[in-house]
Amino acid sequence: MGIKVHGNPFSAATQRVLGTLAEKGLEYELVIIDLGSGQQKTEAFLKLHPFGQVPVLEDGDLKLFESRAISQYLAHTYADKGTPLINHDPKKMAIISVWTEVEALRFDPEASKLNYELVIKPIIGQTTNEAIVEQHEGKLAEVLDVYETRLAQSKYLGGDSFTLADLLHTPAINYLIGSKIKTLFDARPHVSAWSADILARPAWQKVVALMKH
Numbered sequence: 001m002g003i004k005v006h007g008n009p010f011s012a013a014t015q016r017v018l019g020t021l022a023e024k025g026l027e028y029e030l031v032i033i034d035l036g037s038g039q040q041k042t043e044a045f046l047k048l049h050p051f052g053q054v055p056v057l058e059d060g061d062l063k064l065f066e067s068r069a070i071s072q073y074l075a076h077t078y079a080d081k082g083t084p085l086i087n088h089d090p091k092k093m094a095i096i097s098v099w100t101e102v103e104a105l106r107f108d109p110e111a112s113k114l115n116y117e118l119v120i121k122p123i124i125g126q127t128t129n130e131a132i133v134e135q136h137e138g139k140l141a142e143v144l145d146v147y148e149t150r151l152a153q154s155k156y157l158g159g160d161s162f163t164l165a166d167l168l169h170t171p172a173i174n175y176l177i178g179s180k181i182k183t184l185f186d187a188r189p190h191v192s193a194w195s196a197d198i199l200a201r202p203a204w205q206k207v208v209a210l211m212k213h
């Protein structure tokens, strides 16, 4: 039995997993879950994901949820395939882990709220709350100041090469860059160059192509 992803090509969390699979050059089947109709909350789907969200990964008899845990699993299990997203040296891996934690705990809380207000709400016919945007824009700017300093010293967040630490950011940055928040990236030359670099990767472009079908 091959790899199966239950998700939606427009979901940033699903895209994290699809981006990892693409970097690893792994074949998979994407089972589309219709989030608009609430398919993720059906009894059948709750058996795969107890919180009723996407993505879910099935690899043989292993079933996983949480996109970052799935990406970690793929990076470790298929370490010798495609792009090496982790490092076997414990110190180098620790630095990658610092930045995967920063993504989850500092970057994403701001980025996902901004994406909800600026990207998702217009799609689902709701009005953007500008006060919420302003609040999280300020917080994201503070986070990106730290990234600017880091990326002035290191080509990628986790070190000299592209790793999971960079990859996990790609879906949210892809959406943010298409919104007015792009100015926060443009104002920081190293962040701007890094974002352009990770968005141009052929593996990410494969994920983008799935949104156009």
Ligand SMILES: N[C@@H](CCC(=O)N[C@@H](CS)C(=O)NCC(=O)O)C(=O)O
Residues within 6 Å of the ligand: 011, 012, 013, 014, 035, 040, 052, 053, 054, 055, 065, 066, 067, 068
């Ligand atoms: N921390 C989770 C977040 C998953 C998540 O928020 N999924 C969204 C799509 S990006 C979802 O399923 N939304 C529908 C819902 O919550 O009902 C992960 O990284 O997998």
